[in-house]
Amino acid sequence: MLAILVLIGLFLNRTRFGREFFAVGGNPLAATMTGISVRRYTFFAFALTGLVSGISGIIFCSRLAGGYALGATGWELDVITAVFLGGTSLTGGQGSILGPSWVY
Numbered sequence: 001m002l003a004i005l006v007l008i009g010l011f012l013n014r015t016r017f018g019r020e021f022f023a024v025g026g027n028p029l030a031a032t033m034t035g036i037s038v039r040r041y042t043f044f045a046f047a048l049t050g051l052v053s054g055i056s057g058i059i060f061c062s063r064l065a066g067g068y069a070l071g072a073t074g075w076e077l078d079v080i081t082a083v084f085l086g087g088t089s090l091t092g093g094q095g096s097i098l099g100p101s102w103v104y
Helices: 002-014 016-026 028-033 038-064 076-085
Strands: none
Touching (some): 016 028, 028 038
16 A cells, blocks of 8 residues: 555656646646646546545455445445545645645
């Protein structure tokens, strides 16, 4: 997990693709006006979310020793709390892999 954290952090902060990815999240209209393909980055965001969700599903199934559809029933508030404490921006276009910018 730490290796993935470092790789994604470097990817988002040090590459053109990562900077444009943040630009689309911040203001899709302005990103379109600068020549960034918003559809491409939106597709990439959904594809990356699906990949990470699949990996987490595999890890969760390994903890349960099998697939169980109701295995996480009742965890909704825990997930919302983790998202909030993790510093997810509701306005988009800002943030980092380390968490909210107001922490450091």
